Amino acid sequence: MTVTEQVERGNAGETLEDFTLRFAPRSYRRWGPGVVATSALGGIAYLADFAIGANIGIQHGTANALGGIALAALIIFVTGVPLAIYAARYNLDLDLITRGSGFGYYGSILTNLIFASFTFIFFALEGSIMAQGLQLGLGIPLWLGYLVSSVLVIPLVVYGMRVLSKLQFWTTPLWLVLMGAPLAYLLLAHPGSVSSFMDYQGESGRSGTSLSAMMLAAGVCLSLIAQIAENIDYLRFMPPKTPDNARRWWSAVLLAGPGWVVFGAAKQVIGLFLAVYLLSSAGAGATVANEPVHQFLVAYREMMPGWLAMTLAVVLVVVSQIKINVTNAYSGSLAWTNSFTRITKHYPGRLVFVFVNVGIALVLMEGNMFTFLNDILSFYANLGIAWIVAVASDIAINKWLLGLSPRVPEYRRGLLYAVNPVGFGAVVLAGGLSIATYFGALGETLKPFSPLVAVVLAAVLPPAIAVATRGRYYLKHGDDGILLPMLDEHGNPSAAEIDCIVCAQVFERPDLVASATGAGPVCSLCLATDSSGVHVR
Known part of the structure; x- marks a missing residue:
């Protein structure tokens, strides 16, 4: 061809x-700022946050989990601000921004693979949760539920942003009601559940707080740092910013960009609260308390007949899974296509990689990844952090403070060097050392702090390398x-x-x-x- x-x-x-x-x-x-923001936020309707909050709380206790959630949310918000602004201002996805923000035309393939991994890991996680709901509510075997949850999203992803924006916009109110109503009821009907929640010490049984436990909890939460890339796949369709719409434009960008983590952190806290309620009041075991479908089923049963509670729990799971996994499949297909085309000089079309991404996720689901969720997310967090923080550092420091990186992002072939050591080197060094720390290479004492190693190195290395190279590897032609x-x-x-x-x-x-x-x-x-x-x- x-x-x-x-x-x-x-x-x-x-x-x-x-x-x-x-x-x-x-x-x-042709969408207004409000529609784009709602569509972007619709992609964070995933139930994985509830499972993450429950897992880290059961393991480390409420106080340590809350500290870890807050720390991770702060890092995600701060690093998400420059990325969201650049995506909305220059209408580029994060791969195109990354190319000109310290990585080079081919160097950003490394980060594309990191992002593609994020999309199929979380596709598999959400698909697993949906399969649990189908098994509980309809008696469908898990293996078949995994297949159904994978195949279901493909027709919706085929038509891209036009269909996805409508899907996210119209399903968000239903999702908010299904999620918020049972929580509000529990708080009103069982006010004592709040004190039980705050006093919960987790499986360790340790009272008080522990810095290492907080960091371990934060490491799991920080695996979600790459979510900003999925939101950017919507934010790149923001209308031009003008004096007439500037206020609405800024509000939409900040809310749907870094602001997603406020909602994400809240869901993690809710997931932990529901898990503690199941453990203390409903007599459930830890293996069930971390599953969102069981969390909401118990809450619904407090409010209504069992048959209706089961129906609404399954509906919530299905709606949530569809809302996030259309985004996972869509964003993953963009990442794979970008990398494949640059390497092969052949453009097969995005739809080919929709099937590739969904296929990888299905393999993970059939391998029962949900049972070792914390291990997968803790390991992945080191790579995701290194990428996102390095790009944010280049934009905020190298572009705006030092002036060593071109302010307007460049992505076109021929104008960029193949590899820029500023970002590429930062990710290799920060990601490599943080992974080594995670596996205990620097000692057991530092092992819980591997996410912090990734954050600090990925923030410091881009300006250090840019100064050392005098910014010469950003542009071949100005x-x-x-x-x-x-x-x-x-x-x-x-x-x-x-x-x-x-x-x-x-x-x-x-x-x-x-x-x-x-x-x-x-x-x-x-x-x-x-x-x-x-x-x-």
Whole structure:
């Protein structure tokens, strides 16, 4: 297949592809800030937070779990701010931002694989929770429930942002009622459950707080740090920021960007509260108390007949799983496609990798990953932290404080070096040392602090390496060879349209680079699939 045929194939069904390798053009971004924010937040309806909160609380006690949740939430919020702003301002997904924020054109493939891993790990986790609900409510065997939960989301993911935005928008009110009503009832009907919750010491039985226990709890919670990348897959469709919509624009970006962790932390606390209630009042065992379907089933039974409680518990699980796993499958397909196309110079389309991502998740589910959830998340957290913190550090420090990194993010092939040691080196060093710490290479005393090792190194190394290299590995060329300005009068990506000389399609100004042949402008997708390199500057 020629470059032209590949690009025409992609553009013929652009609503299916959702600008996989490109920035999101203004002509496609027709949603208001509120709709985009609601769609992004709809993706955090997952029930994994309830299981995470329950697991760390059962293991370390309420006080240590709350401290770990708060610490993780603070780190996730602070690092999410610059990423969300850049995604919404320049309409790029996190992979495209990462390329120009210290990693280089091929260097960011490493972080793409980290993100793809996040999507299939959490797809498998949510699918496992749904299968538990189907088994409890309908008697469906777990292996079949895993298959159903995987296949169910594929038709919804096919049509990309247009369908996903509607799905998230219209199902969010139902989800909020199903989640909030039983919690409110328990608090009103059993006020003593709050004191039982606060006094719970966990399996360790230790009273008071422990810094190492808090850090272990925070490490599990920090595995969710890469969630900002999924929210960004929606935030990149924000409308241009203008004086007329600036207030709504900022509110939407901060709420649906770093603000997601406020809701996530609240769900973790609720999950722990429900688990403690099951253990102390309902006589449940720890192996059941950490399963969200059982948590909500017990709460619903306090309010209504058993048959209705079972029905609503299953509905909550199914709605939650669909809301998050369409996002996991969608974002994972973007990450795999980006990496595959850069490596092979071939563009197979995003839909191929929807099946790849769902298939990997199904294998994890059938392997019963839910039983060793904490171990998986604690290990993954080291890599996720290194990536997100390194990019946030480059944006906040190297771009804005030191001026060593170009302020406007660059992602187009030919303008970037293959690998930039600033971010790539930071992730390798920070991730590698934190994983070594996690496995006890630096001693048992430091083992619980592996997430903190990743945070500190990933924050410090990008400016240190940038200063050492004097920022020389960010851009190969400072000029893309096109005379029209990149940004409009408000600092938004220009909406000026230009024809690509290779595929003869029309693209907006930020998506093109002058061909090295001098024949005219070439779009970023044609550059990505140019195996001969004839157009690459």
